[in-house]
Amino acid sequence: MEPTGTIVFNTVGRAQYGFDIFTFNLNQSPITDSTPDHRLTDGISVNLNAQFVDDEDQSIVFISERSGSPRIYLTRPGKPKPEQLPFAPNSLFHDRPIIKSHRLYFISAHEQPDQLFKSWSALYSAELHGKRDILRLSPPGFVDYSPAISKSGKFVAVASYGSRSWEGDFRELKTDIVVFPASDPSNRFVVCQRGGWPTWSGDSIIYFHRQADDGWWSIFRTEFPENPNEFPEFPVRVTPPGLHCFTPAAFHDGKRIAVATRRRGKNYRHIEIFDLESKVFQPVTELLNPSFHHYNPFVSPDSKYIGYHRFRGESAQGESTIPNLDPVMSPIKDLRMLRLNGAFPSFSPDGNLLAFNPGLDAKGGVIVVKSDGSKRWTLIKGRTAFYNSWSPTEKHVIYTSIGPIFGSAKTTVQIARITFDPSHLNGDGEEIPCDVKILTREDTGNNAFPSCSHDGKSLVFRSGRSGHKNLYIIDAVNGEFHGGIRRLTDGPWIDTMPCWSPKGDLIAFSSNMHNPDVEAFSIYVIKPDGSDLRRIYVAGREGSSDVDREKINHVCFSHDGEWLLFTCNIGGNTAEPVALPNQFQPYGDLYVVRLDGSGLRRLTWSGYENGTPAWHPGVSSIWAVCAWEMRHAPLTLECKALLKAI
Template sequence: MDLGARMTSAETCKLGASVDGAKLRVQILKWFHQGRISRGSRAPSVVSITQTNKEHPPVASQAPMEPTGTIVFASFGVSRFGFDVFSVAVPPAAPDDVPDAKMLDERRHTDGVSVNFNAQFADDASDAVAFVSERTGAASLFLSRPGSERPEPLPAAEGSLFHDRPTVRGGRVYFVSAHEKPDRPFRSWAAVHAAGLGGEGGAVERVTPRGVVDMSPAVSASGELVAVASYGDRPWAFDFRVLETEIAVFRAADPARRVVVAGRGGWPTWHGERTLFFHRVADDGWWSVFRVDLSPDTLEPTGDGERRVTPPGLHCFTPAAAGRGGGRWIAVATRRKDRAQRHIELFDLETERFSPLTELLNPDLHHYNPFFSPSGGRLGYHRFRGAGATGDSVVPYLQPVRSPVRSIRMLRVNGTFPSFSPDASHIAVNGDFFATPGVMVLRSDGTRRWTISKEPSLFFTTWSPTERGVVFTSAGPIFETPKATVRIARVEFDPSELTDDRKEVSAATVRALTRPEAGNDAFPAVSPCGRWLVFRSGRTGHKNLYVIDTARGEEEEGGGAAVRRLTEGEWIDTMPSWSPDGSLIAFSSNRHDPANPAVFSIYLVRPDGSRLRRVYVAGPEGSAEADKERINHVCFSPDSRWLLFTANLGGVMAEPVSGPNQFQPYGDLYVCRLDGSGLQRLTCNAYENGTPAWGPSSAGLGVEAMSLGAPAGEDPMGQFDEPLWLTCDV
């Protein structure tokens, strides 16, 4: 057995104890002659080793096992969207170009269940609408017909966690799915697929060629032509605000023969069979709509190629055109300097003037992604359904999310940085980074929540495994420099006050464990014995890992050092996690490329600072892929055999400008073994997923039953931001 094998929890709690050097050398010699360690193995420097861990042999010798348990995590914003699909009547041109709001006749096409978005009218001349919904725990496809109480599922890719942009044409439905894994990391999984409707149809066929990434498909009214925003076969360039996609077109009957009609652009829409509109950022910095006319024979651009349609001075994106052509309007989503909301406006191709639509009806709400009916008589979009509207009206404390691994239950939490109580019956969470309350506790079935501390500047939670009423956190501003004042804090409360007749505990205390002058101390993780905290500190000017006592903090006892340094270097070591068996600490670091603050990988170290090693996930040591990893929020499985983390390995699934703000829309959850093998993707969507916690299978039991009635949750729904990088200060 190698000295790098795991220690038990009891051994971990001997941190700081003196080591009898002679006895240790004798024991090492015994292990060497028994073949249990190899020449060159390092002994731990400050941890007494009293026994080998027979229960947990080295990972390499273990039989492969599926990861199990309950994972709780946060998805940025989506729980608050409350989107439904609506449409209005397209008004006739008026002399002043301002339609009468009374004539718009806004209708809701979806039922208020979950989040419903990115719709298109079906081509059967009715008000039937194909749309995406999160109601199944993942982005799935549905068709809503007038007069029907419930939408009907559309054909979709089995096992896919992500579907987008459905379009029904000629008895087929085209859509984006992400169920096929690329042959290498850092490529989006997004590709266009199609399936027949009714009869013997339903078999899903890939339309996008293998090795190519396509998003935002548009199908012409005849169903014969398809346009996409495509990465082609290029790897992801790590762009996530303005995607460097091109506009490609092809015949539905021959998708392998493509023509690139615009070198930069996204969100194409057909105007008849010979004209495409699309958006991109113009050279002057404004998102604008462009037009390209195509040869019906070759599909090549005609005339002077692409040309700008909308003027500078406002942002115009996600255009829609009447599919059968002939109309004078296109519809665009706009952002103007004097307005915080995104609204849908009509743009007259003849007069080059805008006419407001949604601002006349719902001036204080954001409206997204317009689409025309086949006749051009109605214009659809999605928006927050509104306070008081029928349908879901609260943000659930916990939501079941579809898991691709049967042995793992996944729950989306309304909050950030969750952690399980010792018996997994409760979950500690933070609220919004910038608002109160700072620490809350949920029942792990999602039925009740209590406020523990109302201090707004608390972030991160880790629950003591030995003290049911103690949660550790960070107090101060998040995302700050090494010398900013952020302190490790101990939150104590009486767990007997977590009763159904209360909403908050009465006498919680928050006590700082680190000195204010020490700098940026954050992300504490407690040892399984409950005695030690490992945390990240910027006290030297660089963010490294340190260990303190969970009760005394930096208070010195008997003249001994109160803080022990675990890592050291001019790089960032952050977000540590202590394995449940006590043998390892995992953390994220850019020590392999200290000058690059955008790359982070997983590292493992023993609690005494020995046996530090990197876990290679994207590729082997020395590969180009390995040095592109951005991995954070790492934690262990309950059996200490797997790692859970947020990573950029799957790229971006959809155009970020088409939805509300996501700081890192490429962030998805993955698991792998401690040696980097067995990589599995757990989430796949257009949101930022992160801050996970991994508890036992017993945690979260009963959450699925909440779908039978109104979920426990909070108001208000409908609060979210436009992309923060989208500015009118151009």
């Protein structure tokens, strides 16, 4: 049996990812804060990583998440809706599309690699006319990112990880710049080691970014010679130290490059043009939109326009910039997936409500939202709370952690029982009165991550009271004040984020007890009486040399107790992290596995960090899904039947 139900999860920073593609006419002068940039996308979902289409003024090919996963679209001036282009049918991730000579090039992550800890990303192409067959250009087992096509279309450059297993690098991937003829993808040449995000100037000069020895991200230049066996030994650094420069886009006049910069003392990433002869930077987006980040520039073939994507702002047209719930495409037929604008969701017993926290460090208290995303309310506003557990037996009781989320074992964090009157859930956006009962002693340090037992009588949580973060059990009503406290695990390591099984027979948690010297966490399960502690080896990898590299967190059970859902780093990196809004630790994709470690399935592919999932057996969020499908895609049979019934 495959897993079923509804999974709600968080993507870190997603509230600021309401991106659209913008362009700016470089002939406009002078540039001031009143000079407008021009939006080319329609304000729906997230739109990013565009390129101009040759010989088509202001036409772009880009990535959009409007279908529930990143797919490829083409938009032209005067067209009301973007056109979806060929994509790999089984892929839930596409990136960096380019159209050259009526052929589409793109990154996809639909073919599973031959081992864990290896990225799924590879380069593919398809004809825009005719059969549109998808052709893999990366050799089997090779990992490629960020393609670029030379001016004539003869050559393709990629940032390649080769056939190596991911080594854990994240801020700067250990990719090489690789070139091959478009007509012969197997004839690959390593032009330069240690480089990313290539861009062509003509057919022979390639610019790319890397972190220089002095610590500054900089743009480097290398040449692809007529005789590929005579590569230059060292690339030439182009941009100076003192500022970070990345994701270059070359002008075909050979005189300039557009780069994203991050200057010392500045809070935002901006697009600038660097003159290769005078070595002078020309600011562009800081003058237009000083308080927005701008990402991944691209240049029109005639060098008149520069493009980029950025946050479109709170008052944009189109759908809500920050919806409460956003449907995500699922690779499993009967498993619904929703992205939450918040963290640490927990379902009410009937599945009609969700409790969550608005941010990882915000004093936003606990938010309660209808599971169709339509209304929301606030509990304990003005207090920092994180990681919620709704009582399985009481629809008006939520447990949470109150205090700073990132703290030492001795930092004061307390477990709280929140009780409210459900009759107050009538309006929208209101602060709901509630009773807050602290269940842990103030002098016991860092008490967090509560999970309520199936019968509603006990709580398991993590505490640093001994100087180490281990698991404890207390009474769910009286806490440790009258009901006492029982230690569940004991050792000089970190046990965290426990989850009680729906049957009440097991507690799953993350721990580094197998190697306390590193923060590499694995899944463990234990019985509530402290017996039968065991480690879950994902995909049966017991004894594997890479098993202690996994970073597994946010573990929770399916409703039948047969599956475990978690977030993990075993898929490596899906895209070049430096090109993304936030560069967090890469344990950011969701997986499920059976309780015995078999049946591993990947649920998300993203350049972002996904995590803090909750799993409910029902599909009470069907209304959110149907509303989304009515706006953006043909209705599913399930939605059609439901709408007909009403």
